[in-house]
Amino acid sequence: MGIPATRSGELSDRPVGTVLVMAWVVLGAASALVALAPSAVAAFLEEVLPVLSRHVRPEKAVYSPIAYWCLLTVAWGAHRWRPASPGAFVTAAFRQDLLWYLLTMASRLLFLSAFVAVLGAFYRQHLGFLEVRAVAAWHPAAQFLAGVMVADFARWLSHLVRHKVPLFWRFHALHHSQRDLNLFTDARVHPVDRMVSATITTLVLLSLGNATPVVMAWLVFETVYPKLYHANLRANFGRLRFLLVTPQSHRVHHSVEPQHHDRNFGFIFSIWDWLFGTQYPGSDDYPLTGIPDENFPLESSGTAGDLLRTTLQQLWYPIAGGPGKR
Numbered sequence: 001m002g003i004p005a006t007r008s009g010e011l012s013d014r015p016v017g018t019v020l021v022m023a024w025v026v027l028g029a030a031s032a033l034v035a036l037a038p039s040a041v042a043a044f045l046e047e048v049l050p051v052l053s054r055h056v057r058p059e060k061a062v063y064s065p066i067a068y069w070c071l072l073t074v075a076w077g078a079h080r081w082r083p084a085s086p087g088a089f090v091t092a093a094f095r096q097d098l099l100w101y102l103l104t105m106a107s108r109l110l111f112l113s114a115f116v117a118v119l120g121a122f123y124r125q126h127l128g129f130l131e132v133r134a135v136a137a138w139h140p141a142a143q144f145l146a147g148v149m150v151a152d153f154a155r156w157l158s159h160l161v162r163h164k165v166p167l168f169w170r171f172h173a174l175h176h177s178q179r180d181l182n183l184f185t186d187a188r189v190h191p192v193d194r195m196v197s198a199t200i201t202t203l204v205l206l207s208l209g210n211a212t213p214v215v216m217a218w219l220v221f222e223t224v225y226p227k228l229y230h231a232n233l234r235a236n237f238g239r240l241r242f243l244l245v246t247p248q249s250h251r252v253h254h255s256v257e258p259q260h261h262d263r264n265f266g267f268i269f270s271i272w273d274w275l276f277g278t279q280y281p282g283s284d285d286y287p288l289t290g291i292p293d294e295n296f297p298l299e300s301s302g303t304a305g306d307l308l309r310t311t312l313q314q315l316w317y318p319i320a321g322g323p324g325k326r
């Protein structure tokens with residue numbers, strides 16, 4: 001017998017609860033062990049997964065599992081306490097987006113890193129004159145701050161472009177198609193959309209050269225924070241919303257309601273939206289999300305076969321015409 005469903009594709013809490021709690025404890029213990037043994041992780045990456053070690057910084061591999069575990073704990077707890085819309089934590093939508101997350105990781109490994117390297121080579125060959133060389137001489141803290149702000153602005157700009165150019169919107173609409181926002185909706189991104197985004201952000205970032213120092217804690221935060229604000233949470237973070245993107249403001253970005261369209265493009269900071277007039281001022285709206293296309297291939301049962309079939313249909317959706325202009 002399968003796991004009983006409370007509504008289409010949604011699992012009831014009771015039988016899954018024990019399994020989830022056990023998985024949560026095991027994952028937490030494993031993540032803590034990884035964080036406590038950095039040299040063992042580095043050796044593991046070098047010797048057992050040499051391909052992976054070329055793409056993943058060992059420090060990030062050490063601290064990401066515990067960061068993800070904390071994220072899961074906070075989001076799960078907050079979802080039980082104050083969800084933006086009622087429903088279980090693990091739904092068919094959650095599993096579909098988790099599959100998108102795994103596909104994103106695979107595509108990063110197999111393809112996206114190489115694409116960014118080619119882009120870097122092209123930049124150095126033809127656009128090197130755009131580089132602001134003085135940055136290399138700055139104080140490391142100033143370099144870090146400039147790197148963080150320029151990267152965030154580049155992501156804001158790339159997001160705006162992917163909404164405003166109709167061809168790019170076709171591909172970005174997949175990200176907006178989720179009616180049941182969850183932690184992993186952050187990864188529900190078409191590979192073409194990801195390439196457009198990587199191109200714009202990489203080109204802007206290369207203007208700082210390779211001088212920007214990498215602060216590992218920031219890299220890890222930047223990975224998990226967008227997942228937190230995609231979760232189904234009723235939270236606007238009070239006055240912090242004037243600085244940061246929040247679960248409430250990003251829900252408005254995903255809204256079905258026309259007055260919310262093309263608002264709140266921020267990645268980490270909301271300052272660009274406030275500055276350029278694209279911030280939606282309401283901080284208590286928790287609208288329904290999705291795109292107005294009844295024919296969009298949404299996930300239904302959440303079984304493995306359904307998830308794989310739906311992924312292929314969602315990949316094909318923009319090529320077949322997408323949602324049209326809105």
Ligand SMILES: [Zn+2]
Pocket residue numbers: 159163172175176253
């Ligand atoms: Zn968007």
Ligand SMILES: [Zn+2]
Pocket residue numbers: 175185186230250254
């Ligand atoms: Zn989003």
